Amino acid sequence: MxxxxxxxxxxxxxxxxxxxxxxxxxxxxxxxxxxxxxxxxxxxxxxxxxxxxxxxxxxxxxxxxxxxxxxxxxxxxxxxxxxxxxxxxxxxxxxxxxxxxxxxxxxxxxxxxxxxxxxxxxxxxxxxxxxxxxxxxxxxxxxxxxxxxxxxxxxxxxxxxDAVSESIGVVTGKIAGFDFGLKTFLTNSNGKDIESPLFLLQAKKQLKKLSQQLSSKKLGSNNWNKARINLAKLHERVTNLRRDWFWKLSHKLCDEYDVLCFETLNLRGMQKLWGRKIGDLAFGTFLEILQTVAAMKGKQVVSIGQWFASSKLCSNCSHKHSGLQLRDREWTCLNCGTHHDRDKNAAINIQREGVSSLRLDTVRLPKEASVA
Ligand SMILES: [Zn+2]
Structure with missing residues (x-):
């Protein structure tokens, strides 16, 4: 399609x-x-x-x-x-x-x-x-x-x-786990993190100016309507930029990996945690686009249940660090002493959980990899 x-x-x-x-x-x-x-x-x-x-x-x-x-x-x-x-x-x-x-x-x-x-x-x-x-x-x-x-x-x-897209993905034999975040859009278990270009944040000044202009006009007047349209146009531009970036990122990730593992989004929980900025990040939209591109290129997007304790498990020894708080960006495992970056550790756990939940025969590996 x-x-x-x-x-x-x-x-x-x-x-x-x-x-x-x-x-x-x-x-x-x-x-x-x-x-x-x-x-x-x-x-x-x-x-x-x-x-x-x-x-x-x-x-x-x-x-x-x-x-x-x-x-x-x-x-x-x-x-x-x-x-x-x-x-x-x-x-x-x-x-x-x-x-x-x-x-x-x-x-x-x-x-x-x-x-x-x-x-x-x-x-x-x-x-x-x-x-x-x-x-x-x-x-x-x-x-x-x-x-x-x-x-x-x-x-x-x-x-x-009903046109079939001609782009068919190249098999890479690589699997990656990703953790969504506020500061880093995606933390990659393989280390290539993706920062979020906060389009809305960049446009924030302008948005503020335009909404002030709107509220200073008399409701329903001609000038009010002009201001309303200007504001709506800026919002539309930001949305378009973001979607465009999502498409490009999805293509890039699907070219790099065969299987992409994510935690199931708990948008309500994230909203509570992070407030309104979540709308700017639009994770849900990104996952939809990624799934479309993955289907086009014959790649797989795996979602991990939201109750999987991706942050609290030590990726080195699987010890569960129950005392981990939200504000802890880094922590040390009490069992094996490994020092972890919170998001990176979560991404590795998501990748592992994703691999174990896959039926292996559904993964297409390149010839060299299956021989080895
Ligand atoms: Zn450990």
């Missing part, structure tokens, strides 16, 4: 798409209300197909809803269904049910095979044609097309195709 992202040229006509997104939001909220009412009345989860049938009837009478294509409606039902299933399965772990969304904050709608047409660097959606900056050639058959609005008001289209 390949995903393409293109920017739609700003044009008055884009309002048509924004209105479609608002209509999609209204459908989404209606579906959610139905789900909730159904559950209250019958104590059961509302079946997706029942819901779709019901919506089809309603749409016949509602011209505002008709601007949302039937496939986009189906996608909304799928989306809600997925998040409810996730909620029912994992609510004990703190997963929340889907909640109502202001139409302003609703971001996108998705079409599958119908409802649009690509003509050169133009796209026809419904009865309107939009220009977009076609920066790449689209390969493969299109699976989905998503129209997305970002807070600054710009519009993007995301196209997912």
């Amino acid at each position: 390949k995903t393409y992202k293109f920017k739609l040229y700003n044009h008055k006509r884009n309002r048509y798409l924004k209105r479609t997104i608002n209509a999609a939001a209204s459908i989404y909220n209606h579906c959610l209300a139905l789900h909730k009412r159904y559950y209250r009345m019958f104590g059961k989860h509302l079946n997706k197909f029942q819901l779709m049938k019901h919506l089809a009837k309603l749409r016949n009478k509602n011209s505002y809803w008709q601007r949302v294509g039937s496939q986009a409606v189906q996608d909304i039902c799928d989306r809600i269904d997925r998040s409810y299933k996730l909620f029912f399965k994992h609510h004990s772990k703190g997963v929340k049910p889907p909640s109502f969304c202001q139409s302003k904050k609703y971001k996108s709608f998705t079409l599958k095979q119908a409802g649009y047409q690509l003509i050169g660097n133009k796209i026809r959606i419904g009865k309107q044609t939009f220009g977009y900056s076609k920066s790449r050639v689209i390969e493969g058959k299109i699976k989905t097309l998503t129209v997305k609005r970002v807070p600054s008001g710009d519009m993007y289209i995301f196209i997912v195709t």
